[in-house]
Amino acid sequence: MFYRSLLLPDLRMSLDENDRDGMREFCHALHPAIVAEVLEELSPQDLWKVLSSSDATNQAVIFGFLDPNRQVEIVDVADRKEFTKLIEEMAADERVDFLGRLDEEHVEAILPLMAQAERTDIRKLLSYPEGSAGALMTTEYASLPAALTVAEAFDQLQRQAPDSETIYYIYIVNDERRLNGIVTIRQLILAKRTAKLADIMRRDVLSVRVDDDKEFVASEMARYDFIAIPVVDNQNRLCGIVTHDDAIDVIQDEAQEDAMRQAAVQPLEESYMDTPLLVMARKRGVWLVVLLCAAFGNAALLKRYEWISSQYKWLQFFVPLVLASGGNAGSQAATLVIREIHGRHLTRREKFSLVGHELRVAMILGVCMMLVALTGAFSLVPKLEALIVGLTVFSMVFVGTLTGSSLPILFKQLGMDPALMSNPLIAALSDLIGVFVFYHAALYLVG
């Protein structure tokens, strides 16, 4: 934000004066992420004009930091040949993400202009299903045969370094590209120059499979503090690597999606501001309508119980309170339990112990809530009625917690995403039980 207002006027002046040197200097002097941020303020035409003043390598790096929507806009205004060079220079994983967003027509216009090797690589990467390690990985890693000495390895690395996304880990592969070991650059620097890679490499390499889920890949990287993780096929052949920056992106996206699901919003595919109004309304409306239908179940039940509420008029004062207690306790339990079971395999015993733990918490919470509810209700209605409110609040904290903790586990059991059990859905379900419990408690205790 700060950079934008500072640098933009200067850049606009360079554009007005068609000052190519000024534009090139702008592209080189700053971190590419900052350059990209400032460029996003320009029209696609101007953006390309500035970008094309730089060399292809730098163009590619800046382009990689641009917003996906801006990237697509540039395709139509850029010089086809120069743009193809930019694409060739992009990191393999960013490039395939970009091409995956273009329509067929544009891709077919760009691909033939590229070198055969790059083309094959792109088609291969495009073939992995979205959300898999294969679609996330880059093919630009450093790899060496085990027979080399450390000195020879340094020579080879000089050749590989410009094209590798990271050279911090060097993967040791055999003639069939099977992954046999890993050497870090730190080990290389510390080792004797005559030592063989086979002698210093670590053999038990942790890797993921091309078809592994990207969230699994990110969690493995976070767990082992890796900068990159190798991706292999079912023959243990090295296909690519996933790097730390991709892992962070996956973790951030996942957190956003979870937060939206928790509030009964279908996860947005684009950023908040880039999501069109109607798409935004659909992502939220679907769930609002589902929840409204559940609420009609509730209304029907209340109508059916009119004979109870017409006898005990005070009941209706407390219906929202009783339902909110259950819903709030349920939301808390669901939020904690969904996070606790996420991505884990639970034994039968662990499931029961988890729900049991929640119910013990519910017992404590229920008693506290009952005491507060008793006191509060007593200021509005007579003793016996207040007691019924207190007891129902206790029951509802219990029922809400039970619903909130057991339904996500049940969903997981059925092979569905436990995060589908959003907080408002838990609340809607416990609402139905709430009315039933409250009215029947009144009937039984007063009647």
Added chain:
Amino acid sequence: MFYRSLLLPDLRMSLDENDRDGMREFCHALHPAIVAEVLEELSPQDLWKVLSSSDATNQAVIFGFLDPNRQVEIVDVADRKEFTKLIEEMAADERVDFLGRLDEEHVEAILPLMAQAERTDIRKLLSYPEGSAGALMTTEYASLPAALTVAEAFDQLQRQAPDSETIYYIYIVNDERRLNGIVTIRQLILAKRTAKLADIMRRDVLSVRVDDDKEFVASEMARYDFIAIPVVDNQNRLCGIVTHDDAIDVIQDEAQEDAMRQAAVQPLEESYMDTPLLVMARKRGVWLVVLLCAAFGNAALLKRYEWISSQYKWLQFFVPLVLASGGNAGSQAATLVIREIHGRHLTRREKFSLVGHELRVAMILGVCMMLVALTGAFSLVPKLEALIVGLTVFSMVFVGTLTGSSLPILFKQLGMDPALMSNPLIAALSDLIGVFVFYHAALYLVG
């Protein structure tokens, strides 16, 4: 999970037979994160017995992967002298995290046994406030003077590599430790061995300040795809670095905390299962009671309006439905807006445009919800009554969205954390408005 059941019996056998070689082999053969996971299944005594079979460096790495609570348990069972060696070998940032969790007494028992330099380093790191870049960083980075040649730099790195957390970035500092530039290991490998570091280094180094918030540090690292970011004091002197694994931890923790706040749970300091029952009850109970008090406001309002509901009995059937519509729409808006404004500085215009955007969405959602509500209500009550339900649902979607989008912005304006506006709290506030709107709509249209 999988490793545990496979490796644990073997390890227990080594323990029973007091087979030191077997234990040492176990500690060395696997990734330290896996070793730590298996060790956590043992008693503190056995854990230490296995750990102490290995050398101090490996002990320290495995120890760093242990759960914080298990780390603390070991202090009392370990041999003091051997344990001090382990501490000396730990990464500076992990070590200070660990010592920060110990009580004063234990720290004072360990510190005097350590070398003077380490002690000064620890006391310095312990002095940074929790949640700051200073408390997150490690002091083990690679740094070189600008006057060296590439060949000399490699020689120096051989000495620094064993003690540096990452050598991927080499920081160029002057005699006063002021940060003047940065060189990557990739640049070093590609450069001529006679080139001077001053000529190949990048001079515009992005850095953070020791007192910057850790969430800011993590977001900067994610934004620029850094493996590490330098931390400087107000004189631009290099104090330490924050590495990618710490950034991932911060991002994951932050996501967890946000999810809990969203569901009105005070963020847990420990993992779900490690949180004592009473602490868990307190973290949830505080908010449940606050929300219950808000619900009593609602009950009082309903009691006050008894004269309306006794005339129009059908009103009470739809109270939960009307309130839920407002609460659900509000939760959605709050969740999206809180994420959108997080960590950003918004101008007055941006704030209004954000709320305006939400209200346009609310208009579309309100119309759809009104139509569904009209249809549903018509099956339970006559036309005019159904119309009132439909109109109120429309208003409540609007009111909920307005509350959910404007209150977090208001909180931010007042310098408070917008995430305090949890979804249940938004719902509780919109509930109060809901009853008022619904009853008055009925009075006005039927009465």
